[in-house]
Amino acid sequence: MGSIGKIGFLGGGNMAKAMAKGFIAAGLTKPSGLIASVHPADKISLQSFQELGIETLTENAPVVERSDVVFVSVKPQVVPKVLEEIKPLSGNKLFLSVAMGITLKCLESSLSAQSRVIRVMPNISALVRSGCSVYVRGSRANDADAQITQRLLEAVGTCESCDESQLDIVTALSGSGPAYVFVMIEALADGAVRMGMPRDMAYRLAAQTVMGSGHMVRESNTHPGQLKDNVTSPAGSTAAALKHLELSGFRAAVAGAVEAATQRCREISSET
Amino acid sequence: MAKAMAKGFIAAGLTKPSGLIASVHPADKISLQSFQELGIETLTENAPVVERSDVVFVSVKPQVVPKVLEEIKPLSGNKLFLSVAMGITLKCLESSLSAQSRVIRVMPNISALVRSGCSVYVRGSRANDADAQITQRLLEAVGTCESCDESQLDIVTALSGSGPAYVFVMIEALADGAVRMGMPRDMAYRLAAQTVMGSGHMVRESNTHPGQLKDNVTSPAGSTAAALKHLELSGFRAAVAGAVEAATQRCREISSET
Numbered sequence: 001m002g003s004i005g006k007i008g009f010l011g012g013g014n015m016a017k018a019m020a021k022g023f024i025a026a027g028l029t030k031p032s033g034l035i036a037s038v039h040p041a042d043k044i045s046l047q048s049f050q051e052l053g054i055e056t057l058t059e060n061a062p063v064v065e066r067s068d069v070v071f072v073s074v075k076p077q078v079v080p081k082v083l084e085e086i087k088p089l090s091g092n093k094l095f096l097s098v099a100m101g102i103t104l105k106c107l108e109s110s111l112s113a114q115s116r117v118i119r120v121m122p123n124i125s126a127l128v129r130s131g132c133s134v135y136v137r138g139s140r141a142n143d144a145d146a147q148i149t150q151r152l153l154e155a156v157g158t159c160e161s162c163d164e165s166q167l168d169i170v171t172a173l174s175g176s177g178p179a180y181v182f183v184m185i186e187a188l189a190d191g192a193v194r195m196g197m198p199r200d201m202a203y204r205l206a207a208q209t210v211m212g213s214g215h216m217v218r219e220s221n222t223h224p225g226q227l228k229d230n231v232t233s234p235a236g237s238t239a240a241a242l243k244h245l246e247l248s249g250f251r252a253a254v255a256g257a258v259e260a261a262t263q264r265c266r267e268i269s270s271e272t
Numbered sequence: 273m274a275k276a277m278a279k280g281f282i283a284a285g286l287t288k289p290s291g292l293i294a295s296v297h298p299a300d301k302i303s304l305q306s307f308q309e310l311g312i313e314t315l316t317e318n319a320p321v322v323e324r325s326d327v328v329f330v331s332v333k334p335q336v337v338p339k340v341l342e343e344i345k346p347l348s349g350n351k352l353f354l355s356v357a358m359g360i361t362l363k364c365l366e367s368s369l370s371a372q373s374r375v376i377r378v379m380p381n382i383s384a385l386v387r388s389g390c391s392v393y394v395r396g397s398r399a400n401d402a403d404a405q406i407t408q409r410l411l412e413a414v415g416t417c418e419s420c421d422e423s424q425l426d427i428v429t430a431l432s433g434s435g436p437a438y439v440f441v442m443i444e445a446l447a448d449g450a451v452r453m454g455m456p457r458d459m460a461y462r463l464a465a466q467t468v469m470g471s472g473h474m475v476r477e478s479n480t481h482p483g484q485l486k487d488n489v490t491s492p493a494g495s496t497a498a499a500l501k502h503l504e505l506s507g508f509r510a511a512v513a514g515a516v517e518a519a520t521q522r523c524r525e526i527s528s529e530t
Contacts, residue, residue, distance in 0.1 A: 014488065100494075124489050125470025128477045132466040158466045162459065168495075169455045173446060174463040176496035180503060181471035182486040184442065187509040188431060189482075191516030195427045201420065203482070205432040207475035208390040208416045212383025213439035214469025217461070219386045224447075224461070228440040231382050236358075237426075238434035240522035241515035245438060248511030251445040256506065257499035258449030264498035 004028060004148050005068030009036040010060050010082060012045020015098050016073040018126035020052055022156030025129065037063040064089045069148060072097040072107075083110035090115040094145050096135075096152075098122060100171065101268050104138045104164055116141040118149050121170050122156070124178050131157030132174040136164045168269060172261030180257055185210055273356050274331040275306045276384035280414030282310060283387065295321040322347045327406060330355040330365075341368035348373040352403050354393075354410075356380060358429065359526050362396045362422055374399040376407050379428050380414070382436050389415030390432040394422045426527060430519030438515055443468055 007029060009016045016036065023029050031053030038045040040058045049056040057063060064070055064086045074082050076099045083090075091114035097107055098120050107117045117138035125131045133153040137146055146161065153159035162170060188209070189202035197205075217224050232238040245251075274294065281287050289311030296303040298316045307314040315321060322328055322344045332340050334357045341348075349372035355365055356378050365375045375396035383389045391411040395404055404419065411417035420428060446467070447460035455463075475482050490496040503509075 130470035130473040169453045174467045177467035178471040179486045179496045182482040186482040187512035191513030195520040197427045209432045209435035211472025212388035213436040215388040217465035224440040224444040237519035237522040238437045241519035244515045244518040250511040253506030253508040254445035255449030257502045260502040261495035261499035262453040264495040
């Protein structure tokens with residue numbers, strides 16, 4: 001496979017930092033193959049990028065000029081302004097936008113007709129290279145662009161493509177989902193602590209249990225309901241716990257959370 | 273469990289298949305086949321397995337443990353026994369085996385099958401540091417491992433032992449919500465599984481409180497905030513914490529009945 005070329009980041013933030021770190025760790029690029037621009041007030045991002053050995057500027061234009069692949073990771077509200085600024089320099093480059101709610105239509109109309117755009121919805125776990133990313137090809141993005149995107153995102157977790165119409169649900173599930181899981185881990189630990197376990201041990205066991213279970217479903221060709229059955233012995237502790245979850249409407253809580261998040265995404269998309 | 277661990281030990285390079293030996297019930301064709309597929313010599317008698325091993329996993333069903341221990345007691349001197357039998361106490365194990373044997377209780381979990389297990393062990397009164405280290409090495413081949421007091425084991429069972437079931441249900445429910453909103457089922461399962469795995473990984477690797485991690489991904493008036501509101505109104509936290517409590521209580525009941 002060919003080299004990816006120089007990668008630029010417009011804007012800092014957790015996602016950009018996670019991806020930069022992941023690309024380097026995966027050997028896709030050296031720090032010298034990356035360049036970033038951050039807002040002058042964003043000292044945290046500045047420091048994070050510099051710690052990785054990445055040249056970090058306060059101007060967007062040079063980043064675009066010196067890159068082949070440009071991540072647009074500024075806050076959604078400032079995207080229009082930034083795109084307008086870089087439009088003259090955007091020809092013949094691949095733009096990967098992680099800006100929530102900014103559609104392909106908006107991105108493509110704001111940039112040169114010779115540019116190609118792909119929207120990406122990554123998630124926070126890219127920070128530990130267990131991210132879940134989904135991308136949507138713009139109308140001018142070609143197979144090579146998709147392959148580059150796949151390679152980059154697979155450096156920080158899993159990656160697949162979908163239609164833009166799926167992106168609100170993707171956001172609600174893999175984008176926001178980590179928050180639901182963080183709350184679950186805290187609640188698992190709360191229960192264990194109430195029963196007499198030390199807090200730090202409870203967090204270690206809760207985190208590993210959740211991670212391992214997700215791994216099981218990912219690797220297994222078995223339905224999650226069957227996996228549940230497999231660990232639920234007759235009249236055992238698991239069965240007692242599951243009864244409590246069902247009586248508490250646990251499934252409706254979780255499924256409803258995805259629904260509520262999707263609806264909010266759709267609201268935001270229509271407002272933007 | 274036994275299959276998961278055998279597979280993990282081989283995969284981790286701790287042993288070759290020839291370094292393992294197993295006994296299964298004659299009617300247990302599935303286990304017989306699984307072990308044989310791994311290249312492990314599999315018998316229907318317990319005695320030869322004990323005779324030819326230095327470290328013996330006791331992974332028979334809890335109900336048959338007393339009978340099995342009685343049978344192998346004469347052969348048990350100078351060996352390390354790792355019991356994964358639920359509810360069978362160290363006291364019971366130690367009194368059923370030779371006074372020259374050493375015992376460690378282990379609570380592993382199903383994710384050992386993909387080497388992301390969460391195991392906790394309890395040292396018996398005669399188990400020494402070397403035994404603990406062997407146990408740690410073996411269990412770390414299939415995931416994380418730490419030790420605790422026997423008094424913690426019911427809660428451990430409720431959390432890391434049974435916990436996978438709670439998470440499997442959550443993954444199904446996440447996918448159900450996504451499918452209701454219009455996502456294809458298979459995609460929903462892939463994203464749900466990876467999201468759960470990655471989030472667990474984040475908490476494990478991060479020195480940050482899960483509440484802070486939640487804050488970090490919850491933008492003002494965003495989709496995450498809307499979802500969290502729904503979870504809270506649904507009593508999600510109480511459901512989850514209460515599940516650990518219900519499981520612990522059931523474990524304690526079983527322990528006192530055994």
